Amino acid sequence: MADDQPQPRQPTPTAPALSARTRRILEGPVAPTLLRLALPNLGEAAARIAFISFDAVFVGWIGTDALAGVSLAFPFFLLMQMTSASGLGAGVNGAVARAMGAGRRDDAAAIAWHAVLLALAIGGVFTLLMLAGGPWLYAALGATGGGLAAAVTYSAIVFGGVVAVWLMNLMANIVRGTGNMLVPATAIMAGEAVHLALSPTLILGLGPVPQMGVAGAALAVVASYATGAMVLAWHLLSGRGEIRLAAARPEHRHFAAILGVGVPAALNVVQAQATMIVATGYAAAFGTVALAGYGAAARLDLLQIPLTFAMGSAVIAMVATSVGAGRLDRARRVAWTGAGLGVLIGAIFAAVAVFLPEGWMGLFSDDPAAIAAGADYLRRVGPSYPVLGLGLGLFFSLLGLGRAKAPFLAGTLRLAVVALGGWAAIHWLGGDLRMLALVIAAAALAFTLAMLAVAAATRELRR
Structure with a gap:
């Protein structure tokens, strides 16, 4: 009878393919794994603290007007840095990590691409807003004379390059979402090394480099973030990490996973x-x-x-x-x-x-x-x-x-x-x-x- 014939074996569901790094996150002892992941971030924290501290020191070399002008513009730049790193960046980190934990590497890679699109779009919008409205804003806050000129010059350059800030911070959180904290920390520390080297050179005009004052301080800031962004882009594009960054068709669900x-x-x-x-x-x-x-x-x-x-x-x-x-x-x-x-x-x-x-x-x-x-x-x-x-x-x-x-x-x-x-x-x-x-x-x-x-x-x- 037909019922007596051996039936084909039904395929058993397979567990999602997880990377070795993801398995360590899921299976390693909780406290040691958490501390191991967090340790590289301490170097990043030191770089962030050095950036905040030394930027003021370097600008102080130029004079009171320069320090006053940069002091007026810097909080707005710092807000941009924090909003991208620990604000929208937290959404990127969590969205990538949830996809990786579920074994959905293709979704994780697509989320990474959507994060890059958001960095370009948001950074571009703030560039336009601050280039157009920065001079009015600083004057409204009370800046005049040399202080106002310094604020406008510094702001025009750092916000002209603010896309680099968004790219670096959102790409750093893409990599963090895969469980890799060392690469983002290395990229950010490399950027700060560039900042520490370029600032005195561009501000004071050392060697063949002409003295650029406030403009030099701003260029050093942009160069530091561009450096970090390039390190992270190389890591994601080279396929050396858990996911490879590649263009993908924009989808509402991936934007929602980040922005939610x-x-x-x-x-x-x-x-x-x-x-x-x-x-x-x-x-x-x-x-x-x-x-x-x-x-x-x-x-x-x-x-x-x-x-x-x-x-x-x-x-x-x-x-x-x-x-x-x-x-x-x-x-x-x-x-x-x-x-x-x-x-x-x-x-x-x-x-x-x-x-x-x-x-x-x-x-x-x-x-x-x-x-x-x-x-x-x-x-x-x-x-x-x-x-x-x-x-x-x-x-x-x-x-x-x-x-x-x-x-x-x-x-x-x-x-x-x-x-x-x-x-x-x-x-x-x-x-x-x-x-x-x-x-x-x-x-x-x-x-x-x-x-x-x-x-x-x-x-x-x-x-």
């Missing part, structure tokens, strides 16, 4: 900058000494961010890869391990703030009044650093899960506490910088409590 997380994450970056600007404005209301003390003390706050981001990039990649592979249990373990590391990083900075505040302040000022004001601020705000580290750790985990709206709301709460609490401290309570420190600490606590509430409501993060 990247846009809210970018708004979080803007939010964080707004929080710092508001706090600085309130510190200025307490007088010049308080502002000087706050400005030096707040540099410790700023240093916590790139180091936490070094860990956070690895958390996004590991969580997203685990989600793509359907390993929600592992995504949960990575998330809470990352949160614990965020607490540890915060605790290190808290120790400096609480036990060595005068030593920290002495690095930036020799004014006893400013040192005392900054030290008082640090003693009060310092204990909140580990609390903020916990909240930031959960923030990166949620980005890895593709959830960016709730962290945005938590950041809104933090900004509101600083804005309203600072206003109350000045106008209702007649407080000083020490009270502002308590308001900023309370804002960090509110942010982290909101993030813990989100984590409790997120199925993938419930213990």
Whole structure:
């Protein structure tokens, strides 16, 4: 009978083909794997810190007008850098990692191409906006004479080349999404080496190079990002990585995979900058000494961010890869391990703030009044650093899960506490910088409590 005939064997479903690097992310011990991934990012963090610090030093050689003009334009450039690296870049990192975790390398490569298209488009738009509106913007902010001329010159060059910034940062996050943190860190450090070498040469005119002043400083910045972008482009185009960059037909789903997380994450970056600007404005209301003390003390706050981001990039990649592979249990373990590391990083900075505040302040000022004001601020705000580290750790985990709206709301709460609490401290309570420190600490606590509430409501993060 026909039923007695042997039936052909049905093919068994095959597991998706995963690269060796992806398997290590999915199968290696959580904490050592996370630390191994994050380690190269520390070099990148050092390069970012050097860029921010030395750019001001180099420009200061030219004169007061140059320093004033660049100081006016630089925050807008820095916002562009942060928005591309940890804003839209987080969306790229997570989208590529989820595709890699699911074994969909073709989708990961297509997402990479869409990220490059976004870098070209967004960078081009900001170039046009700042070339057209930059001079008006800087004049509206109060720049005049030589300071205005310096701001316009510096801005025209750095924003004329801002596509290189977007390309470098989004391509860096493409590679991070594949689980490779070493190549992006190497590219960014190579770019900073170019910046350190070119800046004095172009600014002062060493050897056969003519003195270019502010224009030379701006060209060195663009060259540094172009260098990093070329290193990353070579890696992605050569096929030496997990995926090869190649042109693909634009698809809505790939843009949506990036922008669904990247846009809210970018708004979080803007939010964080707004929080710092508001706090600085309130510190200025307490007088010049308080502002000087706050400005030096707040540099410790700023240093916590790139180091936490070094860990956070690895958390996004590991969580997203685990989600793509359907390993929600592992995504949960990575998330809470990352949160614990965020607490540890915060605790290190808290120790400096609480036990060595005068030593920290002495690095930036020799004014006893400013040192005392900054030290008082640090003693009060310092204990909140580990609390903020916990909240930031959960923030990166949620980005890895593709959830960016709730962290945005938590950041809104933090900004509101600083804005309203600072206003109350000045106008209702007649407080000083020490009270502002308590308001900023309370804002960090509110942010982290909101993030813990989100984590409790997120199925993938419930213990």
